[in-house]
Amino acid sequence: MTQARAPRADAVRNRKKILAAAREQITLHGPGIGMDEIAAVAEVAVGTLYRHFPTKTDLVGAVVAEYIGEVADDAEAATERVRSGAGAMEEIEAFLGRTVEASARDRVVKAAAQTLGAASADTAEEARARAALATLIAAAQTSGDLHADVTVEDFYLLLSTAPSDQSPEARARWLTLTLPGLTSRGRAQDA
Secondary structure (H helix, E strand, O other): OOOOOOOOHHHHHHHHHHHHHHHHHHHHHOOOOOHHHHHHHHOOOHHHHHHHOOOHHHHHHHHHHHHHHHHHHHHHHHHHHHHOOOOHHHHHHHHHHHHHHHHHHOHHHHHHHHHHOOOOOOHHHHHHHHHHHHHHHHHHHHOOOEOOOOOHHHHHHHHHOOOOOOOHHHHHHHHHHHHHHOEOOOOOOOO
């Protein structure tokens, strides 16, 4: 049985450059941006781009997976800070704020993913994000700051309604208005 070789350093570099260029170009120009233009911005040959991502749907799916990985990293870092003594509710509030801002930055990429039918195939990143968020929620519930019936799905619902197409001030106001519904202080326990 042969072991799979680790990707070459130049292949890893090229993949990162392609993903960064795709994210940037789709954000600037929408889903209609061509693969040739993305390759040019990434400073790679078109063949190199297609070796990594045979279709635009594959490329956009990888960009979405990268975004989910960043959210997972952020949630895991917040969880570590809670384990080190930070307040769980404060970490949740900060995490939600950062996630809403990231969603606003990447909203065009998400729209492109929907247009192209591209979904992240990386369920491991999604599972990491979900597990870290569940840990944060449990910590805030244990401390009595977060309503006992709040779930990970509630956070997903909340984030899906964020005004990502509005100004930073509007997004901050939205967060200020919605967060009390999650906290034990914001509504009656049987609500």
